[in-house]
Amino acid sequence: MHMHKYEKIWLFFGIGSLFLFLTIVGVSAFAQGNQPPSCLTTIDPEKVDQTPPFNKPGLVKTGDNEYQLNIVASAFAYTPNQIEIPKGAKVTINVTTKDVIHGFEMVGTNVNMMVEPGYVNSFTKTFNETGEFTILCNEYCGTGHHLMTAKVKVVDKQ
């Protein structure tokens, strides 16, 4: 099939930059570990309150400057909904839901994940700056969807 010379040049550079781009994305994902939240852990959505760590939701220290933040989402609230994190902490956020699908977005950060019944989702972030972040539900879950929120304060260590 005949192709115009200019079209060949156009497609050569277009497809070339496409593959360069996909390589960069791939290296970032697999060599540097920048994968989207894709936790494979399952849980019985009707027994969340009895299943550790979600039977005692909240911030748990797991190591030197390392923490786990376990959060339960349900219509239309997060438990807990007032969270204090010491500055510099590396926090693994685990979230699950007791009922329908929810979103978990920490505004102004890269923490943004789907929370689906039967699954735990997880993302790790280091909080290097003090400040206040709003957590909100960004996946439609019912009438009170836009009222579903929580607050995170990153504070200086005492």
Place this chain on the structure above:
Amino acid sequence: MNETMKVDRRDAKLAMAHIYVAFIALALGGLAGLLQVLVRSGKFTLPANINYYTILTTHGVLLGLVLTTFFIIGFQFAAVSRTAGTLSDKARTTGWLGFWVMTIGTALTAFYILIGEASVLYTFYAPLQAHPGFYIGLTLVVVGSWLSGFAMFAHYAKWKKANPGKTSPLLTFMSVVNMILWLVCSLGVAATVLIQLLPWSLGFVERINILVSRTLFWYFGHPLVYFWLLPAYMIWYVVIPKIIGGKIFSDSLARLSFILFLIFSIPVGFHHQLVEPGIDPAWKYLQVVLTFMVVIPSLMTAFSMFATFEMYGRSKGAAGLFGWLRKLPWGDARFFAPFVGMLFFIPAGAGGLINASHQLNQVVHNTIWVTGHFHLTLATTVVLTFFGAAYWLIPHLTGRVMTKTMNRLAIVQTVVWAVGMLFMSGSMHFAGLLGAPRRSAFSTYGNSPQALEWIPYQIAQAIGGTILFIGIILVLIIVTNLAFFAPKGETEFPVGEVAETAERTPLVFENWKLWIGITVALILIAYTIPFIDMIQNAPPGSKGYKLW
């Protein structure tokens, strides 16, 4: 060539029936959209206890599914009748059957949404559970569209039989590709509705596998956008060259790009599920790579369009690097509306690259940025192209002509649309980057300082949305005029001819076994293992919830 110049009166009626429903959906869905932007500005509340999410569901279903599917099927019936000859009585009857099944399905779905029994949005994410009537209605819409698809396949087969060894007319070929794409992808949504959602909403089964239902939905949900886009591409490739007085740059490249869209638009649904649990990130990355393959036919299309424009301008004596731009028929709404749509596709495509990027998706996922994105792709590029097509298609089918006044109004309409969308989609993109969520009523999240930052953008959205609603009123005036009041006369259904310099089209493009085979193979590669994983490692299923 056994092309007919004019669509047969009986086929025209079938096409027009679809177009009427499409524009009624535009009127109602547009009104719902206006209410949404007003609520979201924080300055307005819905009267009489109307639920914001009922309006949102109405908007999505009417504009995302009804307007698009009805217009596309109507346009394609006209296109195959125009290029492959008048439909047989059998094909036409099947088309009418499809039309009525779709219309009854739409009415049923709309009924259950409006009485508040189905405020689950058009993505109907389980375990939110709608009334069974909602799922039955949507099933009828899909089944009706299949009947019309079969009518088009039969018509194409009849043409091939009558013209052995010949290349089929380009518009007919493209319509067939689009209906194959639609058939293959809508199997996914049919599966989740018929096997999972419907039995569950009727109470036959208690629980449902959430991740499987979402995966089946997105197996359908992304090709759906190409089902919207390909008819716009048909108009760009075949109709626009004729309108400006030029030629189709290359018949074979047009066919190649359609085949590439067929192959690469389906095994890609995971890019809507990038931040979801339960799917291994390596499989997500594979589908990201496949998603990006549609960049290739998109680049080919962009090249073809501008090559056609430049060749035409130069044939009229244009000089200099961009002199040909001045030779284009800017005063002709049939050209101007789709052209503005094309321009909007440049930022729209760039935004799409961001959304589908493995990691970058996390920044914008479920923010109103995404809403801004598809209001550029669907609600500007595709919709303005459809409007531009309506300006010749409707008078052609109703035996009327578009007056100069209406043409001028259509130019104004296009400008109004572009300005409204710049405001609305532009502020949606910015607010989304600041974290404002999509699919949400107005909220300050407990006076969060971060949420208060979004309010100026939300007011700009309301201004843009109001301008767009004026655009909808204008297009409805034009369409009503063209359908019922414009002076009687003959309007051309423009079908471009291929440039003399283009080479003969190889027949391999119509080797359907090959292309469908590759399509199915890629789907199996992309989905089999993760799908088995989902079922084998499934958590306990979910009961239904009605939380609105």
